[in-house]
Amino acid sequence: MSRLVSGFSKLSKTEKVNWLIKNHLSDYDGAENTLKQYWNSDQKLQQLHDEFIENTITNYYLPLGVAPNFVINDKVYTIPMTTEESSVVAAASKAAKFWQTRGGFKTTVISTNKIGQVHFTYTGDFKALETYFNAIKPQLIEDAKPITKNMEKRGGGILDIELRNKTNALDNYYQLHATFETLDAMGANFINSCLEQFAKTFTANAESTLPKPINVIMSILSNYVPECLVRAEVSCKVEDLAEKDIDPNTFAEKFVQAVKIAEIEPYRAVTHNKGIMNGIDAVVLATGNDFRAIEAGVHAYAARNGQYSSLTHAKIENGVFTFWMEIPLALGTVGGLTNLHPLVKLALQVLDQPNAKTLMQIVAVAGLAQNFAALRSLTTTGIQEGHMKMHLMNILNQFEATPDEKLKIVDHFKTNIVTHSAVVEAIEKLRA
Numbered sequence: 001m002s003r004l005v006s007g008f009s010k011l012s013k014t015e016k017v018n019w020l021i022k023n024h025l026s027d028y029d030g031a032e033n034t035l036k037q038y039w040n041s042d043q044k045l046q047q048l049h050d051e052f053i054e055n056t057i058t059n060y061y062l063p064l065g066v067a068p069n070f071v072i073n074d075k076v077y078t079i080p081m082t083t084e085e086s087s088v089v090a091a092a093s094k095a096a097k098f099w100q101t102r103g104g105f106k107t108t109v110i111s112t113n114k115i116g117q118v119h120f121t122y123t124g125d126f127k128a129l130e131t132y133f134n135a136i137k138p139q140l141i142e143d144a145k146p147i148t149k150n151m152e153k154r155g156g157g158i159l160d161i162e163l164r165n166k167t168n169a170l171d172n173y174y175q176l177h178a179t180f181e182t183l184d185a186m187g188a189n190f191i192n193s194c195l196e197q198f199a200k201t202f203t204a205n206a207e208s209t210l211p212k213p214i215n216v217i218m219s220i221l222s223n224y225v226p227e228c229l230v231r232a233e234v235s236c237k238v239e240d241l242a243e244k245d246i247d248p249n250t251f252a253e254k255f256v257q258a259v260k261i262a263e264i265e266p267y268r269a270v271t272h273n274k275g276i277m278n279g280i281d282a283v284v285l286a287t288g289n290d291f292r293a294i295e296a297g298v299h300a301y302a303a304r305n306g307q308y309s310s311l312t313h314a315k316i317e318n319g320v321f322t323f324w325m326e327i328p329l330a331l332g333t334v335g336g337l338t339n340l341h342p343l344v345k346l347a348l349q350v351l352d353q354p355n356a357k358t359l360m361q362i363v364a365v366a367g368l369a370q371n372f373a374a375l376r377s378l379t380t381t382g383i384q385e386g387h388m389k390m391h392l393m394n395i396l397n398q399f400e401a402t403p404d405e406k407l408k409i410v411d412h413f414k415t416n417i418v419t420h421s422a423v424v425e426a427i428e429k430l431r432a
Contacts, residue, residue, distance in 0.1 A: 067092040071104030080347035081282035091373035107361035113227035118176035124212030186332030195219035232364040233324030262310035279370030288337030288344035
């Protein structure tokens, strides 16, 4: 109970650190130095980071890398990626290099609609509620004009509002189901503000119109965006898949079969799609977008037909291999961290300042490339050969290997299989 604290958020950062060390890190040698060594010496920049969240005690660094050679719709991109996973950037780069000489990646934005809902209960007659909604609908849109006017000037805004009857699933439960276009903004604050205004107008006018009151439960956007879709694909003649020691026909057939397994087997599909998200999350994070929202929406989409399934698909027709994916991505290039975090600004500049639609296409390509690289390894050499070689440096750092030791051990594993135990044995043998 002594660890309970009152008024913690009002303490200075130094006071928070001191409290944390006293109550949780007293046995952690060098805790204060570990925390403070990640503070930025530029006080203005550090304050910016401190104010991103509450109760900041230090900065948590992740590597920002780049994957070059991505040809997307005949334009060359270098894609920034933020991740701690050792093989993600290497795999993406390898897939980009593979496809740059085979036509590159082709992408299309299918739709960009986003959804928000006012959830409410009503115990009266549905027909009366429906009549009231149809009458009040123009007023809902009109009362939101102060919120939507700037978005409308840019070509976005409220696309539609529907009344949805959900009483078959939950007693007395209804929705105002609204569709929005938010252009280059992810739009969460815009959508939520509109929804809260809908709720005010809807309930205020109901008092004098309906025999029963409307009880609003909550007003919130949805991160499930099946109408905010982008397609990415690669294709070439099967014979053009040929590489050293790889028969193109065998490779193509095994690749397609591997994808079909992920389409029908949820245990495989989860790992399959996790690999896709390795690439997607890395770009989403580097560009200051909400990777948690993207993850939730994507995985819901993967289960939209009642069983969790592969996001990617593959086929061979008339001697042509095609690999593609359609995926929901609600992204922004204005607002939020995109205007605040210096490295996000830099990442967007590396991508030539894309609008939201272009960023959707780039992110989708990163996911498709990641999946291609993984399946290519799985159906040829096996996943561990490349993955463990990338993981080798992490193991060496765990054992605090010197630069000379690293050179010798890396050279040793150019011709030997990397496993954790094999690396430990090599280190011990070298040091002996």
